[in-house]
Amino acid sequence: MSRLVPRQSEAAEAVADVGGQPTLSVRNLSKAFGSTQALWPLDLDIRQGEIHALLGENGSGKSTFIKSLSGYHVADTGSVEVCGESLTLGSVKSAHDLGCRFVHQDLGLIRTETVLDNLCAGGSYRTVFGTISGRANRQAAMADLARAGVDIDPKRRLETLSPAEQTAVAVARALRSDDGAEPKLLVLDEPTARLPQKEVAQLLDIVRAVARAGVAVIYVSHRVDEVLEVADTATVLRDGHKVATRDVKELDRRSLVDLLVGDALDDVDISSHNAPTVDAPVLLAVDSLSSAELDRVSFEVKRGEVVGIAGITGSGRESILATVFGELPRVTGSVRVGGSEIKAERPDLSIKDGVAYVPPDRKIRGSIADSSARENLMLVDLTKHWKFPKISRRGEHAEVMRWFERFSVRPGDDADRTLSAFSGGNQQKILFGKWMRTEPRVLLLDEPTQGVDIAAKAELHKQILAAATDGGACAVISSSDTEELISVCHRILVMRHGRIVGTLRGKDKTVVNLSHTAFGTAGEARK
Numbered sequence: 001m002s003r004l005v006p007r008q009s010e011a012a013e014a015v016a017d018v019g020g021q022p023t024l025s026v027r028n029l030s031k032a033f034g035s036t037q038a039l040w041p042l043d044l045d046i047r048q049g050e051i052h053a054l055l056g057e058n059g060s061g062k063s064t065f066i067k068s069l070s071g072y073h074v075a076d077t078g079s080v081e082v083c084g085e086s087l088t089l090g091s092v093k094s095a096h097d098l099g100c101r102f103v104h105q106d107l108g109l110i111r112t113e114t115v116l117d118n119l120c121a122g123g124s125y126r127t128v129f130g131t132i133s134g135r136a137n138r139q140a141a142m143a144d145l146a147r148a149g150v151d152i153d154p155k156r157r158l159e160t161l162s163p164a165e166q167t168a169v170a171v172a173r174a175l176r177s178d179d180g181a182e183p184k185l186l187v188l189d190e191p192t193a194r195l196p197q198k199e200v201a202q203l204l205d206i207v208r209a210v211a212r213a214g215v216a217v218i219y220v221s222h223r224v225d226e227v228l229e230v231a232d233t234a235t236v237l238r239d240g241h242k243v244a245t246r247d248v249k250e251l252d253r254r255s256l257v258d259l260l261v262g263d264a265l266d267d268v269d270i271s272s273h274n275a276p277t278v279d280a281p282v283l284l285a286v287d288s289l290s291s292a293e294l295d296r297v298s299f300e301v302k303r304g305e306v307v308g309i310a311g312i313t314g315s316g317r318e319s320i321l322a323t324v325f326g327e328l329p330r331v332t333g334s335v336r337v338g339g340s341e342i343k344a345e346r347p348d349l350s351i352k353d354g355v356a357y358v359p360p361d362r363k364i365r366g367s368i369a370d371s372s373a374r375e376n377l378m379l380v381d382l383t384k385h386w387k388f389p390k391i392s393r394r395g396e397h398a399e400v401m402r403w404f405e406r407f408s409v410r411p412g413d414d415a416d417r418t419l420s421a422f423s424g425g426n427q428q429k430i431l432f433g434k435w436m437r438t439e440p441r442v443l444l445l446d447e448p449t450q451g452v453d454i455a456a457k458a459e460l461h462k463q464i465l466a467a468a469t470d471g472g473a474c475a476v477i478s479s480s481d482t483e484e485l486i487s488v489c490h491r492i493l494v495m496r497h498g499r500i501v502g503t504l505r506g507k508d509k510t511v512v513n514l515s516h517t518a519f520g521t522a523g524e525a526r527k
């Protein structure tokens, strides 16, 4: 059994600076891409053992900053010191040698391998007299894992671990010091973006453990509440400028959101939107749908309704919408939209019947990264601008600009740049626009706001609600973000072991109820 090391006192208090020198000292660091100044000259100091949150709206420059630290980008100006030693800008090796470590959202682990093999990836096994020693490696692995605050058997296969534990393995691997380069700084890029709510607390414990071990942590996140809970300090970027660096003790949710958006934020609250009337027609009817991961799932969604799907990883939540859409194979069951049958494995026909599906892994399935934002937006339906014998570029451009404005895509004036040159959150907005322009009757949204900043998230939520309540459509949202489901959905279907085990609506839609139902600890589930 794995166990997470109990939470201790605040990290920053536990570790004193060595000789008063910051672990990370950044001066005047800047980076432009063509005419886009992604990062204006930036100064930043981070102490040993400090958890420093980095926040900012989509396209504010967070990734550019981190990639300039890691050596992936060559910064245009500035200098970086790690514990007083100069980093060679643009050199991945220099960043590593000085102790900078990076854990990205996709973790870069092999699910079918053991924890030990993942930790030793790249061949860094311990040897005794030239022979790989199982015992020495296991002991070293346990020590590495303890550094990330977990006690996991290194012989376990990675896929048997919870998502938070898998993140701990990625952190432990990043913090290995086999080659003699002691880790000093750990950069975590949105580590909780894909975690179910219940595991967020575990992940935050891992971050605290790392800081207690004396490593400075840069914690990139869009989640304000998490930042307030775990970070000692927060830096907010906006349009490539540093807006502020604050002691988190001086901040509350309101003041941090104000720093982020520079304006009052109008959060979405489902209670201000009418639920569909009892006699509203059923738009989506799923009947006894089974697949490799689903077990006789049935539900209906009425016109005007927004329904959420919750559940832990492996519950069926991740595959249900792709199966309904016809992208994943079905074993039995039927899906009907407004009376017509949606065939299995024929997403092309689903689209014709008015179904839109926004997949979670937009980089793989949702978009063509090398095509322009305009081409991606127009992809699903080019007929609107077809004027024999060619496409009207002017009409197309005008429509693209309208979508850019509606979703505040940044930069907002260049739809011809490739999609991959937009920040992650802006790519998601473009992808969302692509489907919204087909005016779907049924919107299937898988993790629709992952990586999207707080203001854009509120805007996307408004658009989803408007599409359902005013536009005569309905929406189903599958999300690991419990608060998103609670604030946007009229009712939430909770999945476990491939089945719907409970439905939460009204006052029952709480984080606690949701977790209990998802984990099967709520007694007899509500139906």
Ligand SMILES: Nc1ncnc2c1ncn2[C@@H]1O[C@H](COP(=O)(O)OP(=O)(O)OP(=O)(O)O)[C@@H](O)[C@H]1O
Binding pocket: 033, 036, 037, 038, 056, 057, 058, 059, 060, 061, 062, 063, 064, 065, 410, 411, 420, 421, 422, 423, 424, 425, 426, 451, 453
């Ligand atoms: N390789 C690139 N080529 C051109 N422009 C880029 C490139 N990478 C980033 N940009 C631009 O630099 C700006 C900052 O982007 P960056 O990815 O740093 O934002 P971010 O804060 O990480 O956003 P997100 O939260 O959406 O990931 C954006 O305007 C983006 O379009």
